[in-house]
């Protein structure tokens with residue numbers, strides 16, 4: 601009886617990166633939620649830099665792999681053993697990245713730096729980060745209900761990238777009226793601009809691309825520096841009457857710039873290396889310069905649960921407008937084209953619609 605339908609209910613489609621430059625859609629067994637988990641039907645998944653690197657063959661990952669981690673959808677099943685206030689049908693975003701919940705980092709609220717053993721996810725034996733799949737089973741502690749249940753889930757999927765930036769902003773502890781420099785105005789730079797403005801800072805953006813500079817101004821940048829047209833650190837010193845910036849966020853990958861922008865900091869200024877550097881390398885820092893000036897050099901890696909919770913509020917309440925960053929959307933069947941499009945440096949985020957096959 602109805603074996604076709606029975607099979608449909610047991611399976612789902614996932615996007616598999618088979619090898620560098622090659623993506624396919626496969627049918628695998630649908631995950632079954634266990635106690636304290638719920639099953640979420642995912643509507644949209646955005647392609648982040650990590651997925652782009654995987655497709656380009658420069659990410660450290662063994663193929664085949666089911667990537668994806670910037671997602672939103674709705675709860676479709678809550679097992680009886682799961683005790684939760686969530687309801688079936690509730691629109692949610694989810695934190696696919698696992699953390700153990702009981703190491704020192706997790707207990708202190710820095711689950712982004714978890715030192716425990718994350719649970720490995722596989723679909724029919726294919727390792728996965730869980731996002732480019734039509735369904736995902738997750739513990740209730742990693743489910744975030746949308747405060748605005750009318751919010752389009754394609755925009756709720758921006759909670760993860762925004763959460764990364766929320767954590768970065770918290771690292772900088774921006775005070776009202778401070779001078780904040782954002783180096784690079786890709787999507788992450790743009791989010792840093794909007795969040796810094798929301799925190800009451802004067803925002804200075806370093807970006808050579810004209811279109812990005814225009815959008816940065818819309819997001820709240822008050823000064824734009826073209827680093828190809830002028831000496832960026834000199835201009836920052838000039839804009840701050842020789843004091844330097846209170847905060848610098850780097851969202852670029854060149855190690856030389858990691859060193860350069862320390863020079864643009866005020867005393868007690870904080871530099872946050874938001875993005876990772878490729879290739880990695882050493883930089884020269886004078887310990888006495890740090891001693892005498894109390895400058896702080898730190899980084900920001902991945903979002904905490906707290907940042908996730910904050911990010912979905914910022915989107916739901918319209919405090920941060922993520923709509924300009926959805927550059928293109930493709931149905932599941934066109935996943936290969938979606939990955940190719942995401943390689944285009946002109947795009948901010950490309951989305952795969954997991955409902956449309």
Ligand SMILES: [Zn+2]
Nearest residue numbers: 648670760761
């Ligand atoms: Zn991401």
Ligand SMILES: [Zn+2]
Nearest residue numbers: 700703706714
């Ligand atoms: Zn942990």
